[in-house]
Amino acid sequence: MRKDVKWDERFNIGVDVVDQEHQKLFSIVRRLVNLSEDEKSRKWACAEGIKYFKYYTAKHFAQEERYMRSIGYSGYKMHKQLHDDLKGRTLPVLEKDLEESGYAAEAIRHFLGICVGWLTGHIILEDCAITGKIASRWGEAHPGEAGQLENALLCVIEDVFKQQAEVVSERYFGENFGDCLFCRMDYHTLENKQLHIFLAYEERLVFQTVGGMLGMKLKKVDSMVLGAARQLSRQLMKQVGAFFGETGKYQFEEDHILTREQFEHEFAAGYPPYSLLFDTGAGYLAFCAKIR
Structure with a gap:
């Protein structure tokens, strides 16, 4: 350190x-x-x-x-x-x-x-x-369309990673963009609909974000880094849900760290209807959502 x-x-x-x-x-x-x-x-x-x-x-x-x-x-x-x-x-x-x-x-x-x-x-x-450095997401309601989702993710990603993010692809199909951490979060509604969120972080983005807060240079993925990635994912999705005023609609069930093979399998089974790739300037981040 x-x-x-x-x-x-x-x-x-x-x-x-x-x-x-x-x-x-x-x-x-x-x-x-x-x-x-x-x-x-x-x-x-x-x-x-x-x-x-x-x-x-x-x-x-x-x-x-x-x-x-x-x-x-x-x-x-x-x-x-x-x-x-x-x-x-x-x-x-x-x-x-x-x-x-x-x-x-x-x-x-x-x-x-x-x-x-x-x-x-x-x-x-x-x-x-x-203190108004960013806008609070709680209580804001917006239609859940693809354009609003893209804007919401851009805002939240920039808030989290302190980088000027941009959309690289509006149709991300699981392409390999380097060494990554993969998270899956599962939600359900009262009507038994299932929502699966997949987030892929380029490792250097997580290292910079977590290491920056700790004042440490992180160079390897261990249980601390994986735990931090899972918690950041939950925080990010809470904010996206709040942006659309749907924090109570979907109930969180569980989250998982995936291997690259497991992540790619999700695309082999069918492309997600919402699948975006972002460049944060410090690393790439992919967001994918499936509703079943």
């Missing part, structure tokens, strides 16, 4: 106390990454470090919520629900997995990957909306 890394000001929301706490959260994660690599002290050090991470996360959320109330932020209720979900559901499950593994190195990196992915997406997409 680089010791002289400075916080990237692109991730500031413009409220000093909140920005400082965001920096602190990621400095804690960086410290935990280093501790996880020390086999002798890993279990005790990481157990104590994760307790502190949970404490500081709760402290930060309380501070951020006070600020939102003080300015009468219209998205406060939804924002607080996201905080409560991480504290009350996600972190307890992850901590249980850690304890059951005996704080194994791979389990710790998985924990950190989920946390990094959640925090990255939350800061970029939710916290920046507090």
Whole structure:
């Protein structure tokens, strides 16, 4: 890890106390990454470090919520629900997995990957909306047509990856565009319709995004990177759903990391009706959707 890394000001929301706490959260994660690599002290050090991470996360959320109330932020209720979900559901499950593994190195990196992915997406997409750096997607309703989908994805991709994205293809057919991470997310409706979302990230795009938040140079795919990619995918799709005012229509079921062969098999079985390829400037990203 680089010791002289400075916080990237692109991730500031413009409220000093909140920005400082965001920096602190990621400095804690960086410290935990280093501790996880020390086999002798890993279990005790990481157990104590994760307790502190949970404490500081709760402290930060309380501070951020006070600020939102003080300015009468219209998205406060939804924002607080996201905080409560991480504290009350996600972190307890992850901590249980850690304890059951005996704080194994791979389990710790998985924990950190989920946390990094959640925090990255939350800061970029939710916290920046507090001060108007980006438009909040919650409550906005737009017709679910292909043109609106393309525009929604462009907006969300640019918000997440901080790059000026452009559409490379409106009919992406599964072409190989380098070393990639592949995610599939499954949803269903009350009418038992199924929606399958496929996202393909060029590895260097994920490395830059996650590494930029951690202040680290990432060069390999491990459980932390995979966990971060899954969480970023969930954050991205929540925002796309909110853009169309359909956050309650489709219920999330599960997500999967796919191999290239599994991803290509989906195209062999039939081209998705919505299939777009984007260039973010830092790597390619493909979005595909199938409704069954």
